[in-house]
Amino acid sequence: MHELRTQQRLFWRNREAAFFTFFLPVIFFLIFGSIYGNDRISGIRGARFLEAGMIGYGVASTAFAGLAITMVIRRETGVLKRVRATPLPPTTYLVAVLVSTFVTFLIQSLLIIGIGRVLFHVGFPSRPLSLLLALVVGAACFAALGLGLTGFVRSAEGASAVVNFIYLPMAIISGTFFSPQHYPGFLKAIANVLPLTYFTKLSRDVMVNGHHLWAEKSALAVVGAWGVAGLIVAVRRFRWQPREA
């Protein structure tokens, strides 16, 4: 608990990172919601489509990009190494970081849903439990991928370049902002393997169509598989110590 509070404080103190991972999806929702909130996308109202999409974008920015960048910086500045010199068990530290990431993502999602309700007249999701589970599954999958990615980033300076290079195109291709229906074939092919495509599908089905989470077994399976793959890479590649100078 002590460590979870510390992690939350660390997150909100770091204004640039908080803006980038927490507020950007919210701001995009405001902007795009104002632009095409009343158009129809894939047969549903733009704002509803976008609300679920921005939660998908949020999981990528908070649990994946934000977490990966933060952990690379902490590794390279020796903070992780320093923490390992204390009696705090490393697993406790990691669990606190992950739970804190989830708390941030949860607040972000609630904010997006709140804005959708107040500004864009999108009803509250009819299956809150399924939605909560979807958020947990998505956060776990993308956090595992984020931690796995840290093993391939060599320097603190390179962290945001590498991470942005991966996650921004992923967010766009996966259809968080726009419907991928009219994408050219090769983009669709890429979208068909990306985990964010399937998480966004999960969040849309639960939020827009009011389905149970487990009604979407194949999407759930793809997100889960990516999560497990990320976890395996993370276990093999995650490092506590900076690269030798």
Next chain:
Amino acid sequence: MSAVAVHGLTKSYGTHEALRGVDFTIEAGEVFGLLGPNGAGKTTTVEILEGYRERTAGAVEVLGADPQRAPRGWRDQVGVVLQSSSLYPSLTVGESLRVFAGYYTRPRDPDEVTTIVGLDEKKDARVRTLSGGQKRRLDLGLALIGDPDLIFLDEPTTGFDPGARRAAWETIRSLRALGKTILLTTHYLDEAEQLADRVAVLRDGAIVREGTPAELTGGGTGTEIRYRRNGSEIVERTDDPTHRLHELTSEALQRGELLDGLEVRRPTLEDVYLELTSE
């Protein structure tokens, strides 16, 4: 029982042998200085003792445990200052100490530690706004927050201005007075001479000399006498400075001259160190 016991410690990276059979012991309550040029193996040695690196061969015991297999409770008794500063930039000084205090079973009072490391005025300042020397002092504070029995200080005063170094030395002396065992690595020979009860000089992964600073500077080189005669400087070395000086001064007085710029100097640790490491 010794606080630290190292026997036949070797560490290889591929074919490169970073440590080639290092032996030393540190008694409880002792300040032990590990000296040596860059790349001699100081940090490798310390990081093996801290449990960060695995050894290739040899026996290592730190507070009765093997650092590679020590239980978490062992870390309660060990304080660490890493070679480079490692702090959360967005926390304040006070918050940093409180966060780390939470990791230990019997931590010291964070306010007390703030005072010990001389950061009272910076208590509410964000870490990112601190100077390099202030960050190092906070590093030291974090190493002390768990009230450890054994403290590893890897180049704790590198980059300090002279005043800050003196202050850090006072802190380290006060820790010694509390009965803490300290392993200190440093480039600065005056630092080792001032602080360490015993010193080991590491070179190319092996200890080339070990003893008290007085023992190290006592043997070998002899005392140096310098003076000027007819405008040119003369340097002599002697093992019997009392007689030699008497001869020199009485000769000069007989000739009615003065010995210009007369200087008598015992070898410092620096001389011994340069001699040992420059071969």
